[in-house]
Amino acid sequence: MRPIRIGRIAFTNILPIYHFFDPAGLNVELIHQVPSQLNRRMAAGEIDMGPISSFAYGENHSRYSLIPHLSVSSRGPVRSIYLFTRQADLSDLRSARIAVTNTSATSVALLKILLQYFEGGDPEYLTMPPSLEEMMDRADAALLIGDDAVRGAWQNPGYRVLDLGEEWYKRTGLDMTFAVWAVRDEVIERLRDEVSAIASRLIGSKEKGLKDLFPVVEEARRRLGGSPEFWFQYYTGLCYDLGERQLEGLKAYYQYAGELGLLPENVRIRVLDLPAGTPC
Numbered sequence: 001m002r003p004i005r006i007g008r009i010a011f012t013n014i015l016p017i018y019h020f021f022d023p024a025g026l027n028v029e030l031i032h033q034v035p036s037q038l039n040r041r042m043a044a045g046e047i048d049m050g051p052i053s054s055f056a057y058g059e060n061h062s063r064y065s066l067i068p069h070l071s072v073s074s075r076g077p078v079r080s081i082y083l084f085t086r087q088a089d090l091s092d093l094r095s096a097r098i099a100v101t102n103t104s105a106t107s108v109a110l111l112k113i114l115l116q117y118f119e120g121g122d123p124e125y126l127t128m129p130p131s132l133e134e135m136m137d138r139a140d141a142a143l144l145i146g147d148d149a150v151r152g153a154w155q156n157p158g159y160r161v162l163d164l165g166e167e168w169y170k171r172t173g174l175d176m177t178f179a180v181w182a183v184r185d186e187v188i189e190r191l192r193d194e195v196s197a198i199a200s201r202l203i204g205s206k207e208k209g210l211k212d213l214f215p216v217v218e219e220a221r222r223r224l225g226g227s228p229e230f231w232f233q234y235y236t237g238l239c240y241d242l243g244e245r246q247l248e249g250l251k252a253y254y255q256y257a258g259e260l261g262l263l264p265e266n267v268r269i270r271v272l273d274l275p276a277g278t279p280c
């Protein structure tokens, strides 16, 4: 039987879930990609389960289900989804030209919700590879996510940096879920026990990673540099659960995205009934 193909986000944000993930005894293959590629490959049937943009779940809600207790979420600042701008506030960008990274789906739609729904703007968007310098050469502001956002903030040559997790929280008071763990329904129908075993192993490795953050922080530093304090703050500021507060934020995000015509209306969130985890 061919292995179950599991996605893995090619950013340090995911390390607390995967650092201790031991695939021994499971027939799996790990596929590392940026979120937009994971979204595309999951939709094409080339990945069976794994993290995708919450936005991509919304596009495919009729044929995907969610693995419980796993997400990449924040309540307030996320510290790796940044809009770099020459202006002071989001409201100054109502008719700006904004470059958005081609690695994201959730955050691009989140920016549209913030600017169009909450600020009444109508900016022009330009999708580009994640290079802060080239983006700012062509636009008034640049949206970066993941490691590109972290590096961009460290190298920032003087732009104002707006954290989209914080901007969402200020306007809604809700958590924001950027990535969810999805599985294609067709895969569950064939391989329910295998999916369940992998999900339990991932939830277990996350609990170990969050309890024992030090090696996770060391791996992040090996990959990107930065101080231990930075990474401890980063990882403890993120929430990796999919509890009630995250689901409430996700529902609101789908509602706004539906109203703006970015996603279908009435996205249905279906979470598989699998073992319990620890809520944020």
Ligand SMILES: C=C(O[C@@H]1C=C(C(=O)O)C=C[C@H]1O)C(=O)O
Binding pocket: 009, 011, 013, 035, 036, 052, 053, 054, 072, 078, 080, 081, 103, 104, 105, 106, 107, 108, 145, 146, 147, 149, 178, 179
């Ligand atoms: C917190 C993050 O969440 C992410 C943002 C995503 C998106 O915008 O589509 C998708 C997956 C997550 O990696 C991040 O990338 O920094």
